Amino acid sequence: MRYQLAYMIGLFSALAIVAGFYAGGLWLVAMVLALYFVLPFAERLIGESRWPSDARIAQIDRRTVDRYDLILYLTAASFILLVGWALWAVSVTPLTWWEFAAFALLMGEYGGFVGIVTAHELMHRNSKNKRQLAFLLLSLVSYAHFAIEHVRGHHVRVATPEDPATARRGETLYAFLPRTIIGGLRSAWNLEKERLARKGLPAFSGQNNILVWWGVTIALMIAIGLFIGPLSLLLFIVQGAVAIIALETINYTEHYGMERTKLPDGRYSRVKPEHSWNSSHILSNINMFNLGRHSDHHYQSNRPYYKLRHYDDVPQFPYGLAGMIMLATIPPLWFRVMDRELAAFENRAG
Template identity: 40%
Template sequence: MTAIAASGPADTSWRDGKRLLWPLGLLVPTIPWIAWGLAAATGWGVAWWAGPILVFGVFPFFDWAIGKDSDNPPDSVLAFLEAQRYYRWCTYLYLPLQYAGLVTAAWIWSTGRLDTIDAVGLAVSVGTVGGIGINTAHELGHKKDELERWLSKVALAQTLYGHFYIEHNRGHHVRVATPEDPASSRLGESFYRFWPRSVAGSFRSGWHLEKARLERMGRKPWTLRNDVLNAWAMSLAGFGALIAVFGVRIVPFLLIQAVFGFSLLEVVNYLEHYGLLRQRNGERYERCAPRHSWNSNNIASNVLLYHLQRHSDHHANPTRRYQALRHFDDAPELPSGYATMIVLAYVTPLWRRVMDPKVVAHYSGDVTLANLQPRKREKLIAKYGARV
């Protein structure tokens, strides 16, 4: 592996073991072309579904086969590590590939050569790219650099989820692991109940947060200075341009890929804080700590998601760049990487069998300390008990 040049002689022994792996994340936005190539080479229509096949089938295998890495960069190299532009380009390059794939897919849909099932498969594959692109937007949107913040909105435009730029930074990071946060799932809550609560709640929260910001400035919300509106305007402009060029035939597939894309984000939201709760100190919640996020050190998922799985450090240091995020020994750990856990989240009985006991164990058997689904509170207490 390539050694990291350090700020002092004592730091030269540390190496970023994933340094040469980060560009592998750029394979994700090539999924539409992978699907097209496989379909052309084999004649198999299932190839158009390459996106979900990779995410739900291949990536979980690599999580298991490659294993974990809990290595942390020492504090003495963090500033230098974050300053290296190599890592930034690994995220920047995702965007042109993401949109080139979307344009390619729009052209394919416009030709009418695919039957409906294959066209939907391509839409889901494109949505996979857009959904993981939201994670790229997540990485960029937390930064102070204006260009990166603008690129975050660009990445979100494909999935019609521009309000995430506001809600995640100023809503979720404030209310995380509390009942007030729409993006923090509750013990006993299935993904299918969480999805509408999070989608609607995040939309409302993003709008109200930005409206309140503008009101403090003495402005009305109906202005392009509204970061929710200007983010949505990017989506409308992009979709409008594609429809103008390729025709209305592509509209259903644009919508399918957008919904699948932001649903991929929501299933990740579901698993990141499931059942975890910050306790109240009087009128306030305790400060967010590593114990309030589920972590994973599986290398495959971490490379594809820019260390998103080191989620505790991200909440402690939101502006810290992905290559410098650290593992915490006292953070609760998922049984596998996100790719595997997404599959479990879709199968509610399997998810509950695996994760509910882990939440209860995390709270030493006292389920009343967890973030409980209100309508299942009594049932959960009866099942797991409360410590006296």
């Protein structure tokens, strides 16, 4: 999308959640229904964008970069403030069980589609401060180790059997979720253990980022339970769980059935754009910092979101990310659509 302000949709989504909370329970339910059943059709109706071209990317100057980064920081701040407000709001506002459930779902989806996605963009930047901010955002959804596994594990092993975040052909979302969540944590621990060993440090060290940032999450949970209340603690736990499931569902869709060739020396062929599914649907991409341009992201993981390009000759989602996520929840329909798409791409690729 060529308009910078479009990427601020996450900020307006946060304000909509706050407004929905104070408008009453039916508004919260309506927002949940819109998220799951209206958004997939809206993104298909609005369509796709091939922007930016290589010529436009070459024209991006320092001031423009600063504005794009400011949007990223504002979105990160919106997530932190939204979580803080939500924890307080449920402690002082009487809610029915279904109002709480709808609110927790909205918070979790915001955490997955905005909070974690913002952290994802930050963890790929060549800046210690930005990576630390990514860890902080992830600690708010109890998934701090993702910053380690995603950058140093997933991007190295994507589209191979060794990658817990690559869904295998014929694997349902419900089989994938426990495998990737458990496998991702195990992989992150091993990667951090190896990093510390190279520095001559034990795994249980104050420099272990998993221990440090999981420590932040646990400290937050204790503080929330003691000073705000059990309902707020329940909200923190539930929104984190929903955010994790949302994130890993995106992973399921973006790498389903992808395979790199194993070479005679035992290594795998280089990661190329065709090893991820691509989506250039406008609505999903402005909401998730062009996460749908996953082909280019894996091809050059250091490219910032505003420079990610569209490729015509890679596997293309038939629908936007919101539509693909909903499709993934119904395995028979998912296999019917995606196995056909996968076979068609393989035939074109020869």
